[in-house]
Amino acid sequence: MHIIISNSSSEPIYEQIVRQLKEMIIQGKLKEDEPLPSIRNLARELKISVITTKRAYQELENEGYIITVPGKGSFVARQNREMLREKYLRIVEEKITEAIEAGRVIDLGLPELQEILRVLYEEG
Known part of the structure; x- marks a missing residue:
């Protein structure tokens, strides 16, 4: 997964993650039921706080783009x-x-x- 974080952007980092993941889901680059990196792994990969990544995943889940299964991780939700x-x-x-x-x-x-x-x- 290729997410680009811009520290010079006025857009908060978690919103940059949310926007890019939404785009990947809508464009079909991320398929239904596809697993996402763990919150910790994505945070490590992007060199950001786990709290920021957790907030992005929570936002995506609230909007119905992903689902989180305790103990298994986060997955792309089935989309209409x-x-x-x-x-x-x-x-x-x-x-x-x-x-x-x-x-x-x-x-x-x-x-x-x-x-x-x-x-x-x-x-x-």
Whole structure:
């Protein structure tokens, strides 16, 4: 598992772990029922506190991305891919709506907004 932690990011470390693991699960890089590294092993690998790793795993479990079986470890939970897609589609729609509203404040037209979106999408 390849998780990159940025100490210069304003995003807390546990949130960086949560975000990256969610992405791996949604993209299918981590499969259903696949075991995750133990909290201690991941903490050691990332050179971070066990408490930080535990918090990330707890957040993922609370959101239904992983399950923890006492004595056996943490595993990728069975996901309803369509529900996950819908969840992220709503997030995209909210962010685009915010961008449209900000653009209207400065009289940004649809062609300009589409060009910004196209450029940013191609860069990513």
